Amino acid sequence: MTEPRTRVGITGLAATSALxxxxxxxxxxxxxxxxxxxxVRRFDTGRRRVTAAATLPDASSLADELAEVVSEACAGLGATERAETPLLLGLHxxxxxxxxxEATTAAFAGELAQRSGLAGVARVYTCACVSGSTAVADAAARIRSGRSERVVVAAGYLVEPDQFALFDAGRALAADGAARPFSAGRDGLLLGDAVSxxxxxxxxxxxxLAEVAGWGRAGDAHHVVRPDPDGHGLARAITAALRRGRIRPDEVGxxxxxxxxxDGDSAEAVALRRAFGAARPPVSSTKSVHGHGLEGSGLLELVIxxxxxxxxxxxxxxxHxxxxxACDVDLVLDGPRRAASPYAVSVNAAFGGxxxxxxVRAT
Structure with a gap:
């Protein structure tokens, strides 16, 4: 007999980006x-090859922006409920x-938890572009197993000069000022603010608001910055999420x-074909409008x-x-498409494989 499982829901959400x-x-x-x-007006880009990003003009400090979204997401919780709720935080x-x-990630997270009236920090994630999504997976596992009654997950990145300079020096940024996921002629990524x-x-x-029906994680062990061109790791993560959610690939909309x-977009296209086969769900990357928010990306993309x-x-x-x-997927182009299924998958990948x-399932 199959054991009944605690289903995990998203009951509050909030986000800020350049949108x-x-x-x-x-x-x-x-x-x-x-x-x-x-x-970029936030700092001097005069010596940079690329000068564009997706930044919010009136952004305050990262601490203030995170405190604001946590407060908004927790609006439905009473003070006692907040005081019993741990924080999982994705942060560079x-x-x-x-x-x-004294300026450590642990100190930053602790100050945010205290400021937000939360019980404290359960974990801080500094695992690059999968920080926010890994935190959500861990939070869902804690609730499903009964270890936590409620968890707040937050993640944030504001475009700043150090990372901007590194990506620019590595010629990873798009010189034409546009992010073009899966497109011919794509030239690189562009950074963006992401606080959720x-x-x-x-x-x-x-x-x-939605159910977190499944989650999956897998490693490539292929290269320090390049994804596996055959998409094995990402495909395994997607398959694990579907298996945990007990749904078929053709149920994902x-x-x-x-x-x-x-360049890694082509490897992701291979992974999607490997995981979904003939199902071919509609695909888009919202990084094309809000940019790559590094540690904040996964959570912002889940919210959207x-x-x-x-x-x-x-x-x-x-x-586009x-x-x-090399990027043969069913892209949502020209305008929004009607959702034909309540199920969707948000995927992320990071340096290190x-x-x-x-x-997620809409309710």
Missing amino acids: GRGTQAQLAGALAGAAAFGP GHPDAGRSP AVVLEPVAAREV YVNANASGA TVLGLRAGKLPVNVG LGPDP ANTALL
Whole structure:
């Protein structure tokens, strides 16, 4: 006899990016295909090859932006419930690291938890572009196993000079000022602000915005920065998420891809074909409008995926110049497509060969 499982729901969410503040701004930008890239004004890019990113003009400190989204996501929780709820945080590092020995990621996370009235920090994730999605997977596992009654997951990145300089020096940024996922003629990624928070609880706890039905993680062990060209690791992560959610590949109606407009997009296309076979779900990458938010990307993309499912519309893949035979997937182009299924998968990949997949179901 199959054991009954605690179903995990998202009961609160909030996000800020260059598309604007709040969930409606994220959804409107993603559905309209309104790419938010422009010249960086936050710091001097005069010596850089590329000068564009997706930045919010009135962004405050990362600490303040994270505190704001956590507060918004937790609006439905009382003070006592917050005080019993741990925080999982995805973060590149303390913004003041190197200036003070006390400026550690643990200290930053602890201050955020205290400021937000949460019980404390269960874990901080600094695993690059899968930080937020890995945190969600761990939070869901904690709730499903009964180890936690409720978990807040937050992740954030604001475009700053150090990472911008590294990506620019490595010629990873798109010189033409546009991110073009899966497109012929794509020239690289563009960075973007990404600050988000979600509350995860058992489905029976209160009104649920979406169910986290499954999750999967896998490693490539192929190269320090390049993905496995055969897509094995990402395909395994997707397959694990579907298996955990007990659904077939042909039941998935949308994939929010990791694709950023870089060379690795073709490896992801191979992984999607390997995982879904003949099913070929519609695909887009919302990085094409809000940019690559590094540690904040996975959670922002999950939030937008949930918002799109709830609206019954799939986000547009922007910047497409023409088909690339190496990226043979069913792209959502020209305008939002009607969601034909309540299920979607949000996938992410990071340097070092880390891959994640989150399966969500609209409720």
